Amino acid sequence: xxxxxxxxxxxxxxxxxxxxxxxxxxxxxxxxxxxxxxxxxxxxxxxxxxxxxxxxxxxxxxxxxxxxxxxxxxxxxxxxxxxxxxxxxxxxxxxxxxxxxxxxxxxxxxxxxxxxxxxxxxxxxxxxxxxxxxxxxxxxxxxxxxxxxxxxxxxxxxxxxxxxxxxxxxxxxxxxxxxxxxxxxxxxxxxxxxxxxxxxxxxxxxxxxxxxxxxxxxxxxxxxxxxxxxxxxxxxxxxxxxxxxxxxxxxxxxxxxxxxxxxxxxxxxxxxxxxxxxxxxxxxxxxxxxxxxxxxxxxxxxxxxxxxxxxxxxxxxxxxxxx
Numbered sequence: 001x002x003x004x005x006x007x008x009x010x011x012x013x014x015x016x017x018x019x020x021x022x023x024x025x026x027x028x029x030x031x032x033x034x035x036x037x038x039x040x041x042x043x044x045x046x047x048x049x050x051x052x053x054x055x056x057x058x059x060x061x062x063x064x065x066x067x068x069x070x071x072x073x074x075x076x077x078x079x080x081x082x083x084x085x086x087x088x089x090x091x092x093x094x095x096x097x098x099x100x101x102x103x104x105x106x107x108x109x110x111x112x113x114x115x116x117x118x119x120x121x122x123x124x125x126x127x128x129x130x131x132x133x134x135x136x137x138x139x140x141x142x143x144x145x146x147x148x149x150x151x152x153x154x155x156x157x158x159x160x161x162x163x164x165x166x167x168x169x170x171x172x173x174x175x176x177x178x179x180x181x182x183x184x185x186x187x188x189x190x191x192x193x194x195x196x197x198x199x200x201x202x203x204x205x206x207x208x209x210x211x212x213x214x215x216x217x218x219x220x221x222x223x224x225x226x227x228x229x230x231x232x233x234x235x236x237x238x239x240x241x242x243x244x245x246x247x248x249x250x251x252x253x254x255x256x257x258x259x260x261x262x263x264x265x266x267x268x269x270x271x272x273x274x275x276x277x278x279x280x281x282x283x284x285x286x287x288x289x290x291x292x293x294x295x296x297x298x299x300x301x302x303x304x305x306x307x308x309x310x311x312x313x314x315x316x317x318x319x320x321x322x323x
Contacts, residue, residue: 002086002287005061006031007054007076008068009042012090016067017046019280023287032057033068058083063290065283066090067117070154074099081106081114088286090117091166092158093303097311100304107300115286115296116303118166122278122285125232126167128239128271134171134230136223139206141168144214147187155190156183157310157317161210164221165198166298166306171223174202176309183317186213196313241269 004020006013009031020026030049033039039050051057054076058064064080066073066089074094080087081103093116094100107114120126141164178199183191193211200206219234228243245254245265252267282298289296 001025001027002063002290003027003029003061004063004065005029005051005057007033007057007064007066008072009033009038010035010067013038013067014042015279016065016283017042017048019277019283020065021046022280023284025291026287029060030057055079058085062086063088063287070158071095074103077103078106081110081112084110084112086113086286086290088115088117088283089303091119091303092154092162092307092310093300094307097308100307104300104304113286113290113296114300115282115289116298116300116306117282118163118298118302118306119278119282120163120167120234121170121298122276122281123234123237124273124276124278125234125237125239127276128273129230129232132230132241132271134223134225135173136171136225136230137204138224139168139172139204140222140224141206141208141210142218142220143208143210144216144218145212146215146217147192147213155314156192156194156210156212157196157313158307160212161194161196161208161313162306162310164208164210165309166302167221168198168206168208169305169309170302172200172202172204172206174200174204176312177201179309179312179316181313181316183313191314191317194313194317198309237273239271239273241267241271243267243269 004026006016020028028048030051032051032054042048043050058079063086066076070092073089077087077089094103143160143164176198181196183194186192192213196208198206221232223230231240245267249267252269254265254267256263256265285297
């Protein structure tokens with residue numbers, strides 16, 4: 001049995017507790033949270049032991065599940081790593097790039113498993129594309145949310161856009177060449193809405209718009225590549241592929257269009273999207289990596305790269321011009 005300690009039982013931490021309880025081979029040994037209201041609610045609902053000292057919980061568990069505020073990620077992760085504990089830490093990896101760099105080094109030195117909580121990697125709409133050849137040359141992303149004071153301790157870049165940064169970096173097999181960005185703080189002290197353009201060495205361009213002050217919710221990514229368009233709706237859990245028809249295409253809707261080069265047959269496919277709980281799936285994948293001695297699906301380097309791009313964006317917004 002893997003003994004799991006949960007550090008931080010706010011809104012997301014409670015989801016983690018719910019899902020850990022459904023995963024076989026897991027024993028929840030307790031939680032740490034200095035907030036009395038959060039602690040009281042968890043004790044009443046889950047009858048889970050509260051630890052008043054984070055170090056005591058670290059010593060009592062095999063796995064540290066860190067769902068605390070971003071400002072605590074480094075301190076808690078370092079405490080776990082120096083004790084040889086496996087670590088799951090919510091995104092972003094850390095609060096500063098210096099902290100992130102130190103964590104990367106600590107993970108290299110420790111014989112443990114470390115996973116960053118980029119949950120959209122486990123969104124069923126994204127997973128539906130597994131096995132499909134993806135080589136985008138243009139990407140358009142809109143991630144819009146209604147205002148919620150929770151999460152405003154960091155900018156919209158580190159709160160929302162970092163999900164899409166991570167997905168894009170996992171899809172584009174090339175280094176970032178150039179970033180331009182603009183953002184505005186409206187309801188909080190950090191940018192609440194931002195538009196970003198990322199150019200890669202291979203010619204791919206990604207345009208990202210994130211807002212946490214919108215009237216409606218939207219989480220859509222559109223990928224354009226040679227002979228194909230791929231649409232992912234992370235919110236509605238739908239995926240669409242529109243491409244030139246080939247003999248290998250089966251069970252797809254087709255129609256013909258006339259072009260300057262003659263008639264072309266277009267195939268429209270909606271890959272089956274399985275039902276799935278993304279949080280449970282990422283925690284299960286983490287547990288599997290520990291028990292099967294395999295690499296975690298979202299490594300500390302993945303988390304570092306996403307943070308690095310996010311902080312480059314923040315620098316350019318802060319400077320008021322693209323660099």
